[in-house]
Amino acid sequence: MKETDPVKKKVPLLNSMQSKIIFLVIAIMAVTAILIITISGKEINHAMLAQQERLSQHVLSLISLNIRGEYNNLITDKIDSVTRYKQILKGRTDLVVKLIEQQHRYSRENRSSMDTAQQMVLDWVMNSTDQETHGTLFIADKNLTVLAHPDPEFVGQDISGFMDMKSNTLAQNLDAAGISPDPVVSVVSWPDRKAYRARYLTCIQTFSPWDWVVGTVVNIEDIEVEAQEKLSKIVETLGETFADIRIGRTGIAFLFDNAFSVLAMTDPDLASQFKQTVNFQTGNLLVQDMVTRAIQGGGFLSYQSDLFEKQEMIAYIRFFKPLGWYIGVTVPVSEIRAPAKEIVFKQSALIGLILLCSLLSAAWMVSRISRPLKFLADRVKAFSSADLTRDETQDMYLDQLAQKNRDEVGLLANAFVFMKGQLKENIRQLLETTAKNERIQGELNIAKDIQLGLLPKIFPPFPDCKAMDIFASLEPAKEVGGDLYDFYFVEDHKLCFTIGDVSGKGVPAALMMAITKTLIKTSAFKKISPGAIMTEVNDAISSDNPQSMFVTLFIGILDLNTGVITYANGGHNPAVHIMGSRQAGYQKAISGPMVGIMDDICYKDLSLTLAPGEALFLYTDGVTEAMDDQERFYSEKTLLDRIVSKAPVSSRTLVEYIKGDLKSFAAGAPQYDDIAMLMIQYKGVS
Secondary structure: OOOOOHHHOOOOHHHOHHHHHHHHHHHHHHHHHHHHHHHHHHHHHHHHHHHHHHHHHHHHHHHHHHHHHHHHHHHHHHHHHHHHHHHHHHHHHHHHHHHHHHHHHHHHHHOOOHHHHHHHHHHHHHOOOOHHHHOEEEEEEOOOEEEEOOOHHHOOOEOOOOEEOOOOEHHHHHHHHOOOOOOEEEEEEEEOOOOOEEEEEEEEEEEHHHOEEEEEEEEOHHHHHHHHHHHHHHHHHHHHHHHHOOEOOOEEEEEEOOOOOEEEEOOHHHHHHHOOOEOOOOOOEHHHHHHHHHHHOOOOEEEOOHHHOOOOEEEEEEEEOOOOEEEEEEEEHHHHHHHHHHHHHHHHHHHHHHHHHHHHHHHHHHHHHHHHHHHHHHHHHHHHOOOOOOOOOOOHHHHHHHHHOOOHHHHHHHHHHHHHHHHHHHHHHHHHHHHHHHHHHHHHHHHHHHHHHHOOOOOOOOOOOOOEEEEEEEEOOOOOOOEEEEEEEEEOOEEEEEEEEEOOOHHHHHHHHHHHHHHHHHHHOOOOOHHHHHHHHHHHHHHOOOOOOOEEEEEEEEEOOOOEEEEEEEEOOOEEEEEEOOEEEEEOOOOEOOEOOOOOOOOOOEEEEOOOOOEEEEEOHHHHOOEOOOOOEOOHHHHHHHHHHHOOOOHHHHHHHHHHHHHHHHOOOOOOOOEEEEEEEEOOOO
């Protein structure tokens, strides 16, 4: 099936940059408009509710002031009446006391009978009149037992326990006055023919010479009756006032007492239902919720009820404590929010008009901007298939865009012209560099073949030798590397073997490896010990080492007759002594530091005896420092565990096993260092 050239495809309308910009503008403006409308709508609603609360509280304040003024007048009239009665009672009581004093003085001056004088006064009190206007006179002894009263039923009655409005008895009031000659006035409950207990304004004054208490009382129930009549007139006046109050279009004002009886309401038709109306939001009687909110004294009450067709309402209520009255106004929430809705609607229409104009402007602007961009896109498509190795004719329109436009389109055109020139130059340089790299790569491949050719790679290397088994492997991290190994007989029964790791990588390390290998082999055939060989190699390298390169070395000589290995370790990784089935350990002794760092270092010989079947495993740090994809090292412990788990096996088997385990451990992670391994197994002389 023939594939469609992506360069020739047309961009769908919805995927074009022009459409995306327009959609982006629409989205931004739509979100902005929604946010503005939502936020402003909430703010306007809050403002309208706050304004309604201020208006309602103002109305409530005016009504409260009116009620308080009428109440103050009522109380003032009541106080005036009581004060007037007090003055009358005090005057009459004082007058009677003075008459008694005159009678007492007359009796003493004329030396007449005191009992006769007292009886005359008592008879006069019992026959006294004018009770309604100036009060009823009575005389009691010091224990407040009535001695004389116009009503014979009170004569002989003990009135000491009669209580005033403060729950104090007449006896207590009299004791509180002490020997003071001033009259004591209080409102006391007296028995009455019309009412079992009636409130009487009582004025009493002592007359010490006869141990009498003179008193005058007057019924003040008529004051309360008069006050109630005035209060009824106040309620009637408030009803007329409430009828004229207008709270918005359908809001009402109301007034009810502690018994939930409606005293006044803007709409009298609702008064009969108001007391029994239920608040659907709480399930309580509406008046109960209103009383609770008024006593709490905060905010407004939101409710729904049948009284207002279940629409949401808010009410503001105040409590007038002196009369136990509740004053309130209530308004439908929809009526409060109506102006806000109208404002939001007009605002939405205006924003919609602005949005439409903005979209048309954006579409025109985007179309104008996208035209040169489309041209540049066409040039890019053509550029993708152009041969940049040839010279082409100059694109006049593209040059005009780059020179005349000072906006982003001009910058893009300039960038395109610059990119085209740079690509042509880069391709030219790339072609030259590729040719050079191919030549260098070819030379490196030849160098790799030469380097590997320097190392023994035919195994088994000594087929006729049955006393030992040897195998080695080298994998450079690059085309050429610095790891080395070698082995050869220096005498008929002595095998010299070595492994090393040159510092650095690449060609310098490979050259250093070749030099080191040659120096070792040259010194080994002098039939000297491994320590002496390493000393000679160190002196030779350090004497002319401008790059300060060094090499870690392990040189050993195996005596096939005895199994003794004489070796020298110059800063190299410790060898693994494989002692049999599931037994192995590191030989950590060293002869000296790394080879080549300084001259005049004498490396000492070390020794190790292999029993038949035992082996020595050598390696470079590329084995133990190999890393997986999480940068964890293979480590000496892992190497020893793998050797122990596999031994005893042939040299080739163990080296190939470790090599495969390293690849599994790396799990595709790149190799950063050369990996060299050598294993020699002693089988003994048959």
